[in-house]
Amino acid sequence: xxxxxxxxxxxxxxxxxxxxxxxxxxxxxxxxxxxxxxxxxxxxxxxxxxxxxxxxxxxxxxxxxxxxxxxxxxxxxxxxxxxxxxxxxxxxxxxxxxxxxxxxxxxxxxxxxxxxxxxxxxxxxxxxxxxxxxxxxxxxxxxxxxxxxxxxxxxxxxxxxxxxxxxxxxxxxxxxxxxxxxxxxxxxxxxxxxxxxxxxxxxxxxxxxxxxxxxxxxxxxxxxxxxxxxxxxxxxxxxxxxxxxxxxxxxxxxxxxxxxxxxxxxxxxxxxxxxxxxxxxxxxxxxxxx
Numbered sequence: 001x002x003x004x005x006x007x008x009x010x011x012x013x014x015x016x017x018x019x020x021x022x023x024x025x026x027x028x029x030x031x032x033x034x035x036x037x038x039x040x041x042x043x044x045x046x047x048x049x050x051x052x053x054x055x056x057x058x059x060x061x062x063x064x065x066x067x068x069x070x071x072x073x074x075x076x077x078x079x080x081x082x083x084x085x086x087x088x089x090x091x092x093x094x095x096x097x098x099x100x101x102x103x104x105x106x107x108x109x110x111x112x113x114x115x116x117x118x119x120x121x122x123x124x125x126x127x128x129x130x131x132x133x134x135x136x137x138x139x140x141x142x143x144x145x146x147x148x149x150x151x152x153x154x155x156x157x158x159x160x161x162x163x164x165x166x167x168x169x170x171x172x173x174x175x176x177x178x179x180x181x182x183x184x185x186x187x188x189x190x191x192x193x194x195x196x197x198x199x200x201x202x203x204x205x206x207x208x209x210x211x212x213x214x215x216x217x218x219x220x221x222x223x224x225x226x227x228x229x230x231x232x233x234x235x236x237x238x239x240x241x242x243x244x245x246x247x248x249x250x251x252x253x254x255x256x257x258x259x260x261x262x263x264x265x266x267x268x269x270x271x272x273x274x275x276x277x278x279x280x281x282x283x284x285x286x287x288x289x290x
Contacts, residue, residue, distance in 0.1 A: 091138020
């Protein structure tokens with residue numbers, strides 16, 4: 001009910017449902033980027049679409065898996081430096097480019113009478129590898145990280161759970177349609193993933209606020225102060241560095257809390273000193289504690 005009402009505990013106006021949808025969206029986009037077209041079915045793709053023999057296709061799939069692992073490691077130390085938005089947008093643009101070239105090359109590979117079918121088929125393999133580079137750096141890890149950062153503390157586990165469920169639902173869909181799509185559509189099947197990847201760039205640019213170098217309180221404050229679903233006009237929302245106003249607000253809160261704590265301690269000390277001056281033994285014990 002709190003998710004539907006957009007509330008975090010007893011407080012409202014924190015855009016709870018919108019934040020959950022944003023987290024789920026990253027997981028849906030990860031699968032709609034077409035990773036499992038090539039991850040689960042790369043040997044099938046290389047045999048059916050490219051025309052390789054079974055042994056060569058499986059060997060290349062194994063090599064691609066190793067390169068995928070290596071390039072995935074690049075995103076780990078750079079995710080804070082580059083920011084979530086940039087990694088998703090640039091990777092999606094790169095993935096779109098790869099699928100576009102793959103689509104064009106496979107079109108000529110399946111064109112009857114084209115004299116360079118072997119050459120264009122071999123060239124498409126390079127772009128399958130390049131696709132893994134972009135995906136491994138940008139879309140492999142960020143969609144798993146984003147739902148835990150964009151949601152409020154009370155909704156964090158629920159948002160992450162819904163994001164994971166979304167990932168596997170779309171994973172199931174992609175895996176089920178891929179063999180049928182390759183058999184019935186041929187080279188045209190790859191247009192689908194080209195379009196999806198192209199659409200992710202404006203989606204992330206328009207709707208997704210940056211969470212890098214932010215505290216959970218910063219994210220809560222952003223959604224409390226910004227009710228518009230469009231974030232691209234807000235420089236603080238898209239900056240990969242923590243905005244200065246968030247730092248100033250945090251410093252002010254720390255000073256205020258410190259002042260309150262000092263005032264309370266001073267008052268407590270004054271009270272026990274009065275009791276001690278009156279010869280109260282309990283006051284002497286309190287004084288020692290203070």
